[in-house]
Amino acid sequence: MTGATAAGSATGPAGPEIRSDIPPVEVDGVSVRFGAINALSDVSFTVQPGAIHAIIGPNGAGKSTMFNVLSGVYKAAEGQVRFGEHRLDQMRPYKIAGIGVARAFQNIALSGTQSVAENLMLGRHHLTKAGFLAAGLRLPKATREGKIHGARIAEIAEFLDLGEKLHTPVGVLSYGDQKRVEVARALCTEPRLLLLDEPVAGMNAEETDRMAAAILEIRSALGISVVLVEHDMGMVMSLADRVTVLDFGRLIADGTPAQVQSDPEVIRAYLGSGDEADPAEAAEHHAAEHHAAEHHAAEHHAAEHHAAEHHAAEHDQTAEAGRRPAADPRSSDSSGATS
Numbered sequence: 001m002t003g004a005t006a007a008g009s010a011t012g013p014a015g016p017e018i019r020s021d022i023p024p025v026e027v028d029g030v031s032v033r034f035g036a037i038n039a040l041s042d043v044s045f046t047v048q049p050g051a052i053h054a055i056i057g058p059n060g061a062g063k064s065t066m067f068n069v070l071s072g073v074y075k076a077a078e079g080q081v082r083f084g085e086h087r088l089d090q091m092r093p094y095k096i097a098g099i100g101v102a103r104a105f106q107n108i109a110l111s112g113t114q115s116v117a118e119n120l121m122l123g124r125h126h127l128t129k130a131g132f133l134a135a136g137l138r139l140p141k142a143t144r145e146g147k148i149h150g151a152r153i154a155e156i157a158e159f160l161d162l163g164e165k166l167h168t169p170v171g172v173l174s175y176g177d178q179k180r181v182e183v184a185r186a187l188c189t190e191p192r193l194l195l196l197d198e199p200v201a202g203m204n205a206e207e208t209d210r211m212a213a214a215i216l217e218i219r220s221a222l223g224i225s226v227v228l229v230e231h232d233m234g235m236v237m238s239l240a241d242r243v244t245v246l247d248f249g250r251l252i253a254d255g256t257p258a259q260v261q262s263d264p265e266v267i268r269a270y271l272g273s274g275d276e277a278d279p280a281e282a283a284e285h286h287a288a289e290h291h292a293a294e295h296h297a298a299e300h301h302a303a304e305h306h307a308a309e310h311h312a313a314e315h316d317q318t319a320e321a322g323r324r325p326a327a328d329p330r331s332s333d334s335s336g337a338t339s
């Protein structure tokens with residue numbers, strides 16, 4: 001991938017070159033409440049520029065809520081999230097692409113009838129100058145621009161092993177491929193910060209390894225920061241530079257994978273009894289159960305998605321603002337978040 005290091009670079013926490021125009025993400029005293037539930041209580045941590053930073057925790061820990069705060073979907077009742085001069089916690093979701101923040105969702109939110117290339121093009125809309133009308137009329141300026149974007153889309157698709165599937169409708173791709181299209185679409189916005197919500201949820205071992213390799217490559221080739229919310233503790237341990245652990249909405253640990261893995265409170269949170277020696281193993285067991293449910297939900301979601309398209313082909317499934325994972329009934333309404 002090219003162009004990513006144009007703004008200059010420095011050495012990142014794990015060695016690879018990072019861009020010099022990437023500020024840290026500073027989460028400062030964030031609390032979110034849903035009625036009487038404290039989904040997040042006074043959570044603070046920093047995502048260093050160019051880091052792969054994982055947010056983990058058992059069921060109901062507050063991971064999705066944190067993802068939604070970082071991506072502007074939920075408002076925090078207290079606290080701030082700063083990204084350089086910007087306040088992520090005060091931005092509307094559709095504005096954050098403009099400051100270089102992209103998100104890929106747990107449940108695939110792509111247009112199944114459109115090709116990979118068409119879905120990726122949607123990620124570049126805010127970068128197109130010619131506008132939709134000019135593009136629709138194939139005016140010369142739009143044609144020129146289209147070629148440039150087309151080349152970049154092909155490059156990003158290639159990077160995520162989707163080069164041969166550019167013209168395939170997304171709906172016929174495997175689950176693992178679709179998840180990588182979702183990440184590719186986020187990358188097409190040319191982000192400085194990539195937010196991934198459970199990128200390997202519902203994946204088998206091979207797909208998980210492929211996604212983990214892609215995330216490492218994204219960071220080393222682009223030098224951007226990656227924040228991932230994840231259930232699979234084993235995956236996180238081999239991937240992340242830094243891990244923040246939430247439990248019942250509180251931050252209980254924040255450190256390197258090795259540090260959090262041996263933290264007694266993390267062991268207790270994941271194991272309940274605290275009498276097992278290896279938290280990663282216990283978490284994997286926990287994740288396996290979670291994933292079985294996720295996979296089921298993902299299949300259900302795919303079937304629903306298919307049916308929805310059949311009934312309303314022209315409905316745009318890719319609308320950015322207010323998009324929610326369809327398989328999560330709680331996520332259909334964020335109005336409960338106290339602001």
Ligand SMILES: Nc1ncnc2c1ncn2[C@@H]1O[C@H](COP(=O)(O)OP(=O)(O)OP(=O)(O)O)[C@@H](O)[C@H]1O
Nearest residue numbers: 034039058059060061062063064065330333334336
């Ligand atoms: N929209 C909502 N309305 C009411 N309560 C909510 C809502 N979203 C989350 N919660 C509650 O907030 C708490 C944190 O939930 P959250 O989904 O952020 O946790 P999580 O760590 O992502 O869990 P999981 O791993 O099960 O997805 C839970 O008690 C949950 O029931």
